[in-house]
Amino acid sequence: MPRWYPSRPSQGAALVAGFRSRSPNAVAAMVSFAMLTSPAAVDAHALRMTVADDQGTVRGQLFYSDETVAVKDRVDLLDAAGAELQHTFTDARGGFVFARVPTGQYRIVAEGEEGHRIEATLGVLAPQSAAGAAASVPGSDVAALRGEILALRQDLQRYEQRVRMGDVLGGVGLIFGVTGFVAWWRGRRVNDETVR
Amino acid sequence: MHISEGVLSLPVLVGGGGLATAAVAVGLRRTPDSRIALAGVLCAMFFVASLIHIPVGVTSVHLVLNGLCGILLGWTAVPVIVVALLLQALLFGFGGLTVLGVNTVVMALPALLCCAIYRAGGGPVTSRAALWRGGIAGAGGIAVGIALMVSALWLTGGRSFLPLIGTVMLVHLPVMAIEAVITAMIAAALLRAQPAWLNRGGLA
Structure with missing residues (x-):
């Protein structure tokens, strides 16, 4: 760039x-x-976030508006009422994961340094049956396709937030x-x- | 340097909003017609400056240019900054509408301070003095802005914001240096070419 x-x-x-x-x-x-x-x-400085549901696993990335990644920043998973369910910190590539999230509506709130903050809402659909769970087995075609679509959705979100x-x-x-x-x-x- | 929505507590937001409104009112009253065009140009510059980022290690920081606005515009810098911040919030999502007041105070108050420093004692007479004072205004605008920003976060009582000030200042050192150079060069050039710009309608 x-x-x-x-x-x-x-x-x-x-x-x-x-x-x-x-x-x-x-x-x-x-x-x-x-x-x-x-x-x-x-491009410049405001916190941005992409987030998507992968069958009950919430994956996302945190970055600044100039597309430098936000490292070691706290991300909270809140329920619709605003109660904190889980929290995590972003890795070296700005990524974060919440595992085993039940079906429902959630708010994801991330706070960076210097008063940066970003919030997003996300609907999660966890697999109901064994068949659904099998589809997420790594290595299967469905899982691969799902992974690619997930990446595409995050690219779209990133593009949408661009200045x-x-x-x-x-x-x-x-x-x-x-x-x-x-x-x-x-x-x-x-x-x-x-x-x- | 833009504080986002949902970070600050209500009293800080209201306080910042009140202070900004009063300062904008004073700024508008003290804007002579002759300065409107210059205000427009600097407003556009301030609006775009936040998009120019400088990589610092793993992170990056952006230009603010509030010191330059201050020395060129005096009180007019306040309405100029509020308009630029409003458009940045609406078009880029930097900051936000509820924090507009606080963000204005964070960037406009240092601008006024820079103007007072620059124009102290009737303003600089020689080019060298203009360079020095411009440089101080350029760097000071950022330093005071950061101090105000961290204070706003600290007043809200968030997750240990005060220890941050050191790191935040450190990553902003390149911005301070660049803004010092830009402001010093423009101040010195204007002192030769159009000294009235730097003295007319100051803080007095």
């Missing part, structure tokens, strides 16, 4: 050019432009639009007074 470094020469050059032109507007424009166009300016370029541009556009409106509104009043 490409990352943005402030020492990247092209952006440094743009900044220097901005300073040399001695125009503060150019400086501000260059800084915001360099930030907007920097290749990886689409999208459209959101970034939308936010910046909104800020500039509102600023322009306020400036026009204030300017309009001044002009009216001048006319009078």
Whole structure:
């Protein structure tokens, strides 16, 4: 994944050019432009979680919005009423597992450092019969397929939680639009007074 | 640096919300028309800065740029930061609506402090002084912000937050360094090109 470094020469050059032109507007424009166009300016810090039920085993992963994994953070499994049933800590890859969870609705709450927190709800369907249990035997085709679907579901969840370029541009556009409106509104009043 | 929903206790949320509302009101009153365009540009910058992350060991931290907002905008930095944080919460899921007040205090209060430090005694006169004061403002904005964030967590009485401050400060050292450099460079450049920007409508 490409990352943005402030020492990247092209952006440094743009900044220097901005300073040399001695125009503060150019400086501000260059800084915001360099930030907007920097290749990886689409991810950052909020805690994210993927979680899925694998026949009564709840598997998930905890990571930050820039997709660095959250290691050794506490994850709680709560029932629908909010009582804690189990807790665990994420491993080196941010993964966590709750085993032998009975059928029902659950809340999964994870807390990272620095006041990060994420919560998700999950319906668990534990195998009822011996046949269902047999399907989860490792090595069987069904188990393999189930594993792949589980991974796919987690990929989808991760993708859904990504910061999208459209959101970034939308936010910046909104800020500039509102600023322009306020400036026009204030300017309009001044002009009216001048006319009078 | 964004505290998430559901972490803080109600009194801390209400306190932060009240403090932020008052500061935004003061900020709006002290915003001259001439500063609206600059406020918009810096708001967009602040909004995007949190997406720029710097890898630190196994984790990574992101830019905040509240010190820069402070020295350029003075009190106007407060409404600017609240708007940027609102959009970050709505569009990116950083922080949240109920914690908007606390997060605003955590980032805007250091901005005001940086402005006061930068403009103390009528502001710097030489480029070298501007570099130094800008650097202090850039790094200080982050350091004070972290202290406020950890205090908010500590006031809530969560799982031993206070011992965290050391580690949190440590991983933010690169951010402090980068923001110090950015803020110092911009402050020095503006002192030469457009000194009025750095002195007009300060905290006074």
